[in-house]
Amino acid sequence: MPRKPKRAPGTAAEVRSAPGPALPWGLAAGFFLVYAALSVRLHRRMLTYGYDLGIFEQAVRSYAAGHLPVSALKGPGFRLLGDHFSPVLATLAPFYRLFPSPLTLLAAQAALLAVSVVPLSRWAHQAYGRAAALVVGLGYGASWGIAAAVEFDFHEICFAVALLAFSVTALGNERWRTAAAWAMPLLLVKEDLGATVAVIGAYIAWRGPRRLGLATAAAGMAGTLLEVLVVIPAFNPEHTYAYTGVLTGEDGRSGILTRLLHLPLDLITPQPKATTLVLLLAPVAFMALRSPLTVLALPTLAWRFLSDTPAYWGTVYHYSAVLMPIVFGAFVHCLGRWAPGDSGHDRRTVRAALTISAATSLLLLPQFPLARLADRATWQTPPRAAAAHRLMDRIPDGAAVAASNRLVPQLTSRCTVTLFGFPGIPLTAEWIIVDAQDPMGFPLSAEDEARALREARAAGWHPVAEDGGYVLLRRPPS
Known part of the structure; x- marks a missing residue:
């Protein structure tokens, strides 16, 4: 009986094969251990801070005690819903009641960031097979934006990273209702993420069912406006939203319209902004720019780069973590454009993109926090x-x-x-x-x-x- 010829990697037949759960979940389990190890060692070495781990622990401790979050670190009896709208933190209360420790928050963050690897690596497998799943899963999991979030204590955005990874994956596969369902809880993570929900809705209206998209967009904008103009001021002792200066300037005199007119220049100057943009796109071989999914990054980039606060512009802290599932999702989206073809040109294009992505991720890895795990000092308590x-x-x-x-x-x-x-x-x-x-x-x-x-x-x-x-x-x- 004649043997069937072997199929070349990346052919349409392989692309359509469904990945088993072992690879995506294996990557997630590995990254959970990596993230948790770094977070725990930083805490044991007393390199975590009251601003912000202490504040978030006081919030979760309040929820675990059965009342709305307050933080003595922000002021006597300060109600945290008057600072940022993040009721999603209440989901950690049952775990904190069992294990009342800051390590509970750090472990939860490690788990949420790690699980975000699953949809992206699974999608990459479906788009172009195991090699793509490994490159995307490892590159995303070790990306500098995720690593910076792991290093800098705990933040509520770990919920947003996981939600966005699933929503972006659903968008790329044109599962519109699923994408909207994963996006809507972002309104409970932080008040600025309603703008991202609105852009997801606009994308759905453009590429899919218009009514669903418009409803999602309206819910996103209405949610952010309600939180910023009504809910947060109601809890704030000054009856205002304390971060208006992020867009209007610290002196309050530079209007939003004026700043929007300068947006093209503000996106690349001063220099840390341009560096951030380059480092966002480099691990995905700049191919994310070829996918319309990249538009989902605009709300976060806009509020950061329009701000007068230099800390928002660069690559440190946790601010870029929510951008990572977007740019890697856009990368996989581009790979899928070539994957259905069996031509040599298609295979070479995808292989070149994956090679560049893997090489760039490896080159960047020593420059960012996950490399601290290879430092002997990380494993020694002073x-x-x-x-x-x-x-x-x-x-x-x-x-x-x-x-x-x-x-x-x-x-x-x-x-x-x-x-x-x-x-x-x-x-x-x-x-x-x-x-x-x-x-x-x-x-x-x-x-x-x-x-x-x-x-x-x-x-x-x-x-x-x-x-x-x-x-x-x-x-x-x-």
Whole structure:
């Protein structure tokens, strides 16, 4: 009986074969371990912060106690729904009740970011086989935007990354209702993501059922307006939305229309913006620009690059994580355009794109946070950390504590914690613990923190112990 000829990789028959669950979920499991390992080691080395891990833990701790989120770090009894609209955090409350620790938040973030690998790698497999699934899955999972989010504590955007990965995949496969269903919960993640929901709706109206698309777009814009103009001000002590200056300028005098007129130039200047754009597109061989799905990145890029805050422009922090599923989804979308063909030109085009993508991802990897796992220091806990914990162990559960930024998330699971020396927040804590040897310098300068410590001593807080450069003080009985 004659043997059937072997099929060349990337032919239409292979493209139509459905991937098994092992590869996408295997990649997700591997990245979960990587993300969790980095997050946990940073926390053990006391490199996580009250701003922002401490604030988010106070939010989840509030939900776990059965009430709306408050954060002493933002101010006495400050209601966090008056800062950002992120009720999705309540979904972590059952886990936090079982495991009341900042590590619960870090593990949840690792799981959500890791699961976002699944739809993209599965889609890549369907588009062009196992090689594409590996390149896309590994490149996306190790991408600098995801890595930066893992390194910088915990943020609510980890929910958005997973939702967007599933929504973008559904859009690329023209499963319009599924795409809209995955997009709508973004309204519960953060108030600015309603604009992304609106763009997803506009895309559906353009390429699919118009009524569904227009309804999704309307819900996205209405949701953001309701949250920014009504819900957040209702919870905010100043009855306003505190981040209006992101678009209007810190002085409030530069109007949105004026800034929109300068948008083309503002997208590439100053230089960190251009660098961010290049690094967004480089891991996907710039092919994302050939897919209309790239338009989904515009709302996030617009608010970041129109802002006067330099921290929003660059590649550090967590701000680019929501862009990664979009650009990698657009990349897979482009691959799918060539995949149905069996011509040599189609196969060479896709192989070249995958090769460039894989090579770029490998070149960028050492420059960003996941490379810290290869650093011996990451796996060693500094001796000063033990000294800090010896002092913190002397603080009883339930106490009111004012602490340095890096010490805050070590205490928020069992104490009511404020940031020591923060302007505008009265010092009412019973205990003070400060890193006097190596102050972080944010959000207070080292000089301001040292001055606040001197003032506390002068006001009657007496030293209980000092160890490894850390100082523990207690307020005398009244």
